Amino acid sequence: MEILQVLHMNNGEGETSYAKNSNIQRKIISVTNSRLEEAILNIMCNNKKVPESIGVADLGCSSGPNALMVVTEIIDIIDATCRKSGSSFPELRISLNDLPGNDFNEIFRSLPAFFQKIKEEKGSESCYVAGVPGSFYGRLFPLKSLHFVHSSSSLHWLSRVPLGLGINARTALNKGKLYISKTSPSEVINAYVSQFQKDFSSFLRSRSPEIIPGGRMLLSLMGRSSIDPTIEDGCYYQWELLAHALSTLVSKGLVDEEKIDSFNAPYYAPCPEELKITVEKEGSFMINHIDAFEIEWDANISSNSPAQCEDKKILLSRGQQVAKTIRAVVESMVESHFGNEIMDDLFSVYSDLVDDYVYKKRAIYVNLVVSLTRKD
Structure with a gap:
């Protein structure tokens, strides 16, 4: 699977689009606001005066209503700091990065209104x-051009399917599964751990020359609370339910079983210890904080009431809402492997399975937030 080509959130503004199904990601950004403010204030206050020009990059920005959310918050923090100190508002160089399949056109269409608002409110x-398409597992920006780097809900996506688990693997090591499972052999778990360590090291190594000494990074990603990668709060159970849904379609003759065996998600939810070890080993950054917080699978609606679809004015169950959120994120790569014709059936079955699961258990994600400073 060529991740660079097939991984992107669902484009447009339809019912299955990321634009209409990204409330989880928006909630995650909101929860990290205090760490964002801390990082920006550190950049502003560590200088004798406000820098004349500040470089900011948001990596994995996607599109839709969340794309400029962090940038807007950063501008508000800088503006408040400048007003308090009597300094002039600095020149801001904002870089929005994602993979080439991202809907950058939608972002660019929103910029005129964005610029007008800044002019009116900040003077x-x-x-x-600028839009910067490309993988953040490699270099993206000039030397020492950035003061602050942000990334939310992106670094759990790997650069590739782990070695030995791809579609061309001689043996299906993870039969019937799409990700790490309690039944996965140690070879599968080790392959995922190794790929994450390699990718996260590449990310840090790529950002190191791009960020000025003393510059900051704030990274949030899906994680887990335990060193055990099969713990349910590590999101593995959502992949487990999706594998179950695909198996249901196998029984209906709509999917070949071999297709499931040859698909492994390019995804990994680390624990805090794994992040810490990788940062320390790479050596370019100092960890300021590693925080973890829980968020329910359907965080945008009450656990006791269904959600309402704005366009169709119909009520959605918790399972249907979760299925729409997951579909908006994973459909591009699932469709590239299994075909477009089963997508509606797949996520219909999936929503029923999620409904059953959340009725029995409290379904949560664990999100990790890592604050880093570039060493001198």
Whole structure:
């Protein structure tokens, strides 16, 4: 699977689009606001005066209503700091990064209104925004051009399916599963751990020359609370339910069983210890904080009431809402492997399975937030 080509959130503004099904990601960004403010204030206050030009990058920005959310918050923090100190608002160089399949056109269409708002509210026209398509597991920006790097809900995506688990593998090591499972052999778990360590090290190594000494990074990603990668709060059970849904379609003759055996998700939810070890081993950054917080699978609606679909004015069960959220994120790569014709059936079955699961258990994600400083 060529991740660079097939991994992107669902484009557009339809019912299965990321734009209409990204409340979980928005909630995660909101929860990390205090760490964001801390990082930006550190950049502003560590200088004798406010820098004349500040470089900011949001990696894995996606599109839709969340795409400029972090940038807007950063501008508000900088503006408040400048007003308090009597300093001039600095020139801002904003870089929005995601893989080439991202809907950058949708982002660019929203920029005129964004610039107008900054001009009216902040009295500044010195904000420059650029789209930077490409993988953040390699270099993206010039030397020492960035003061702050942000990434939310992105670094749990790997650069590739772990070695030995791809579609061309001689033996299906993870039969019937799409990700790490309690029944996965140690070879599968080790392959995922190794790929994450390699990718996260590449990410840090790529950002190191791009960020000025003393610059900051704030990274949030799906994780888990235990060193055990099969713990249910590590999101593995959502992949387990999706594998179950695909198996149901196998029994109906809609999917070949071999297709499931040859698909493994390019995803890994680490524990805090894994992040710490990798950061320390790479050596370019100092960890300021590693925080963890829980968020329910359907965080955008009450656990006791269904959600309402704005366009169709119909009520959605918790399972249907979760299925829409997951579909908006994983459909591009699932479709590339299994075909478009089963997508509606797949996520219909999946929503029923999720409904049953959340009725019995409290279904949560664990999100990790890592604050880092570039060493001198």
